[in-house]
Amino acid sequence: MRQRSDQEEARREKLERYRTAGNDPYPARSGQTVRLVDVRQQFDKLVRSSTTVNVAGRIRALRLHGGSMFVDLDDGSGSFQCFLTNEQLGSSYADLTAVLDLGDFLDVTGVPFKTQRGEATIQAATARLIAKSLRPLPEKRHGLADVELRYRHRELDLIASQRSRALLQLRGKLLAAVRDVLQQERFLEVETPVLQPIPGGANARPFVTHHQALDIDLYLRIAPELYLKRLIIGGLERVFEIARCFRNEGIDHEHNPEFTQVEIYAAYADYAWMMKFTEQLLVKVTKAVLGATTLTIGDHQVKLTPPFPQQTFRQAIKEQTGIDIEQHLEAKSLAAIAKKAGANVTITDHRPAILDELYKTFVRPQLVAPTFIIDHPVELSPLAKKKADDPRYVERFQLIVGGTELANAFSELNDPDDQRQRFVAQEKLRQTGDEEAQRIDEEFLEALEYGMPPTAGLGLGIDRLVMLLANEHSIKEVIAFPTLKPKV
Numbered sequence: 001m002r003q004r005s006d007q008e009e010a011r012r013e014k015l016e017r018y019r020t021a022g023n024d025p026y027p028a029r030s031g032q033t034v035r036l037v038d039v040r041q042q043f044d045k046l047v048r049s050s051t052t053v054n055v056a057g058r059i060r061a062l063r064l065h066g067g068s069m070f071v072d073l074d075d076g077s078g079s080f081q082c083f084l085t086n087e088q089l090g091s092s093y094a095d096l097t098a099v100l101d102l103g104d105f106l107d108v109t110g111v112p113f114k115t116q117r118g119e120a121t122i123q124a125a126t127a128r129l130i131a132k133s134l135r136p137l138p139e140k141r142h143g144l145a146d147v148e149l150r151y152r153h154r155e156l157d158l159i160a161s162q163r164s165r166a167l168l169q170l171r172g173k174l175l176a177a178v179r180d181v182l183q184q185e186r187f188l189e190v191e192t193p194v195l196q197p198i199p200g201g202a203n204a205r206p207f208v209t210h211h212q213a214l215d216i217d218l219y220l221r222i223a224p225e226l227y228l229k230r231l232i233i234g235g236l237e238r239v240f241e242i243a244r245c246f247r248n249e250g251i252d253h254e255h256n257p258e259f260t261q262v263e264i265y266a267a268y269a270d271y272a273w274m275m276k277f278t279e280q281l282l283v284k285v286t287k288a289v290l291g292a293t294t295l296t297i298g299d300h301q302v303k304l305t306p307p308f309p310q311q312t313f314r315q316a317i318k319e320q321t322g323i324d325i326e327q328h329l330e331a332k333s334l335a336a337i338a339k340k341a342g343a344n345v346t347i348t349d350h351r352p353a354i355l356d357e358l359y360k361t362f363v364r365p366q367l368v369a370p371t372f373i374i375d376h377p378v379e380l381s382p383l384a385k386k387k388a389d390d391p392r393y394v395e396r397f398q399l400i401v402g403g404t405e406l407a408n409a410f411s412e413l414n415d416p417d418d419q420r421q422r423f424v425a426q427e428k429l430r431q432t433g434d435e436e437a438q439r440i441d442e443e444f445l446e447a448l449e450y451g452m453p454p455t456a457g458l459g460l461g462i463d464r465l466v467m468l469l470a471n472e473h474s475i476k477e478v479i480a481f482p483t484l485k486p487k488v
Contacts, residue, residue, distance in 0.1 A: 005136075007135075007136045008134060008135055008136070011101055011132070011133065011134050011135070011136075012134060014098070014099035014101065014132070015099070015132050015134065017098070017099055018095070018099045018129065018132070021095050023095070023128075023129070025129050025131070025132040026130075026131055026132070027128075027130055030056040030105075030107045030130050031054045031056070031107055031109065032054055032055060032056040032075075032107065033053065033054040033055075034053050034054065034055060035055075035075055035077040035078070036055055036057060036073060036074070036075045036077055036078045036079060036080040037077035037078035038077075039053055039055060039080055039112060039122070040078060040080060040120065043112055043120050046111075046112045047112050047113060047114070050111055051111065051112070052109060052110065052111055052125070053109070053110065053111070053112065053122065054107070054108070054109045055073060055075065055080065055082070055107075055108050055109075055122065056073070056075060056105065056106065056107045056108070056130060057073035057074050057075035057076075057079075057080075057105065057106065058073065058074050058075070058103060058104070058105050058133075058159075059071055059072070059073060059100060059101070059102055059103060059104045059105070059106055060072045060073070060074045060079060060102065061102070062100060062101075062102060064097070067085060067086040067087070067093075068083065068084065068085040068086065069083075069084045069085075069097050069100075070082070070083055070084075070121075071083075071084060071100070071106060071108075073106060073108065076165075080120070080121075080122065081119060081120065081121045081122070082106075082108045082110065082121065082122045082124050082127070083110075083115070083121050083122065083123050083124060084096070084097065084108075084124045084127050085123075085124070088110075088123065088124060088125055089124065089125075089126070089127060092127075092128075096127060096128070096129065099129065099132075100129070101132075101133060101136075102133070102136070102137055103133030103135075103136065103137040103159075104129060104131065104132055104133050105129070105130045105131035105133075106127060106128070106129060106130065107127065107128050107129075107130045108122060108124045108126070108127045109124070109125050109126045109127075110122045110123045110124040110125045110126070111123050111125070137156070137159055137160070138156050138159065138160040139160070144156060144157055144160055144161070148484070150164070151476050151481075151482050151484055152484055152487070154480055154481055164477075167466070167470055167472065167477060167478055168478075168480060170289060170466060170469065170470055171462075171466045171478060173288070173289050174285060174289050174462070174465060174466055174469065175242065175462065177284070177285045177288035177289055178242070178262055178281075178285055178462070179242070180288070181280075181281055181284045181285060181288075182240050182262075182264065182281075185238070185277075186238050187238040187239060187240045187264065187266075188236055188238060188239050188240070189239075189240055189241065189242070190228070190231060190236070190239050190240070190241055191241060192221075192224040192227035192228060192231075192241055192243070193221065193227060194220060194221050194244065194246075195209070195211070195218040195219070195220065195221075196218065196219050196220075196221050196227075197216070197218060197219070198219070198439050198441045198443075199219040199220075199221065199222045199439070200222075200223070200225070200226045200438055200439065200441045200444065201221075201222060201223030201224065201225030201226050201383070202222045202223040202225070202247075202438075203382075203426075203436045203437060203438060204222040204223075204247040204248070204249060204436050205247065205248040205249060205435045205436050206219040206220060206221075206222050206246070206247070206248060207219065207220040207246050207247075207248050207257075208220075220246035221243070221245055221246065222245055222246065222247050223243075223245055223261075223263065223459065224241050224243045224245070224263050225263060225383065225457065225459070226441060226444045228240075228241060228263055228265050228457070229265060229412060229444070229447075229448075229452060229455065229457070230444065230447045231265075232265050232267050232452055232453070232455050233447050233448070233450055233451065233452045237266070237267040237268070238265070238266050238267065239264075239265050240262055240263065240264045240265070241262070241263055242260065242261075242262045242462065243260065243261055243262070243263060244258065244259075244260055245258075245259055245260070245261060246258050246259075247259075251483060253473055253474045253475060253476075254404060254464065254475055255475065256463065256475050256476070256479055256482050256483055257483045258479075258483055259461065259462075259463050259475075259479075260461075260462040260463055261459050261460060261461050261462055262459070262460050262462060263457065263458065263459045263460075264277075264457065264458040264459075264460070265412070265455055265456070265457045265458075266455065266456050266457075267453045267454070267455050268453055268454055268455075269454070269455065269456035270395060270411040270454060270456050271374075271395045271396060271397055271409055271410055271411040271456055272395075273456055274397075274409045274456035274457070274458050275308075275310075275372055275374075275397055275409070276306070276307075277456075277458075278399060278407055278409065278458060278460070279306035279307065279308060279370075280306070281460075282304060282370070282399075282406075282465075283304050283306065285465070286304055286469060289469055290469060293305075295401075295402075295468060295469065295471070296471045297368055297401070297402040297468070297471060298368075298402070298471070298473075300368050300369075300402075302368065302369050302370070302401070302402075304370060308369075308370040308371060308372055308399070309369075309370075309371050309372070310371070310372040310373075310374050310397075311371065311372070311373055311374070312373070312374055312375045312393075313355075313359065313373055313374070313375055313376045313377065313393070314326065314375070314377075314393075316359070316363045316373055317355075317358050317359060317362065317363060320362040320363050320366060321338075321341045321358065321362050322341075323337055323338065323341060323358065325355060325358075325377070326392075329351075330351075331349065331350055331351040331354060332347055334351055334354045334355070335347050335348075335349055335354050338354050338357065338358050341358075341362070342361070343357045343358055343361050343362070344357060344361070345357050350429060350432065350434065351379055352377070352379040352380050352429070353434070355377055355379065355380060356380060359373075364400055364403055364404070364405065365403045366403070367400040367401070367403060368401075368402055368403060369401070370399060370400070370401045371399070371400050371401075372397045372398070372399055372400075373397065373398045373400060374396065374397045375387060375390075375393045375394070375395070375396065375397075376393065376394055376396045376398075377392065377393060377394075378391065378392060378393060378394050379425075381394040381396050381410065382413075382422040382423065382425070382426050382438055383410060383412065383413055383419075383422070383438075384396045384410035384411065384412070384413055385410065385411040385412065385413045385414070385415075386413075386418070394410065394411075395410060395411035396408075396409065396410045396411075397409050401468055402468055404464055404467075404468070405461075405464075406460060406461060406464055406465060406468065407458055407459065407460040407461070408458070408459050409456065409457060409458040409459070410456070410457055411454070411455075411456055412452070412454075412455040412456065412457045414448065414451075414452040414453070414454065414455060415448075416445055416448035416449045419444075419445060419448055420440070420445055423438060423439070423440040423441070423445070424440065426438040426439070426440075427439065427440055463475050463478055463479055466478040
């Protein structure tokens with residue numbers, strides 16, 4: 001058992017003293033009727049009418065003055081000063097103030113007034129402890145210096161850092177804005193399985209689990225795509241899901257094994273339609289969250305002004321590396337020239353992996369302003385429809401902002417025979433060691449055979465969009481509880 005610090009022991013002594021006096025340091029409810037931010041906003045009116053308010057919050061500061069005490073409370077909406085006196089509280093004053101510490105939660109009823117120094121304050125008529133803090137809080141001014149401690153104990157980070165609170169509040173506002181825009185455009189919010197018998201909809205290594213009653217292995221979803229398209233087949237013409245997804249991959253500033261994306265599907269549309277819709281969605285959500293459409297990305301100021309520029313996958317690689325991928329159709333030839341250019345590839349890599357590495361290494365990091373990379377090689381896109389005028393490529397786009405892939409979209413493949421052939425090609429890649437290649441999903445193929453109309457689909461990363469709007473470099477900052485290695 002961990003040894004308690006002197007401060008913790010002192011707090012526990014106060015706890016027992018308070019209990020021994022017949023008080024409950026952890027009552028079931030507070031009498032709070034108004035938030036502190038509202039008291040501040042309505043302060044003059046409350047003073048004029050001598051209105052009694054009941055507030056509650058965490059103690060952020062304590063200042064003793066003989067038979068009185070000033071207490072700064074924080075309820076998450078803001079902070080406010082309360083004035084506790086022996087004269088007003090009577091015999092309970094000494095019992096209460098003797099046990100209070102920074103971090104405790106206090107419930108106060110009283111009338112707002114201004115002190116002689118002109119400070120907005122609540123004169124406490126009653127005050128009671130509603131939760132005793134048994135550990136000292138981090139120092140508020142400087143917060144937590146240990147970055148890992150901030151992520152591992154987010155509750156302490158939120159107590160100490162207004163910036164961390166603001167990031168999670170921004171995230172909530174962003175999610176509400178995304179829902180609002182989509183629902184205004186007649187999209188129906190739906191839910192699809194997190195536990196799936198076959199992980200599909202993306203190229204990624206899944207997490208596996210076991211269902212005891214059915215005695216089968218199941219996979220945490222890597223994407224909701226195939227189920228959402230089955231809803232399109234069933235006649236729900238516009239659907240979306242804000243989906244928690246899980247990919248058994250590495251962790252870096254852009255990737256967390258557990259992440260959130262919104263996937264959107266529109267029947268009777270193609271990727272050109274979805275590009276315009278994505279521009280509108282990004283602009284509307286940004287304006288709703290930030291009140292403006294200019295982003296700060298690192299040291300850059302970027303205006304979200306549609307239409308965003310477009311560049312084909314082939315053009316982009318050629319511009320950044322001088323390599324024309326059509327001149328290197330064999331994997332060995334492409335690997336050799338990619339390696340010479342500085343890409344992290346080996347001579348045994350298959351062509352899709354080499355193409356992807358060229359793109360991620362040389363193209364994506366160069367794109368700060370919003371840019372659509374369009375028309376990807378068919379090998380990289382097993383779920384996208386081929387271009388009618390050049391079947392070597394597919395109708396696909398990725399939206400890159402600040403060097404990060406923000407969105408990925410296709411004209412969805414709705415030919416069941418073509419889809420089967422793509423799945424078979426993916427299965428061959430799996431047999432050569434590609435653990436991220438997709439699998440043959442017979443249920444989805446059967447669904448496609450009932451007929452799916454021309455459909456456009458989009459996946460947009462919520463975590464990355466929060467990073468973008470907040471100008472944050474690390475995904476761990478915008479996820480409340482990022483995945484960390486357990487402490488030994």
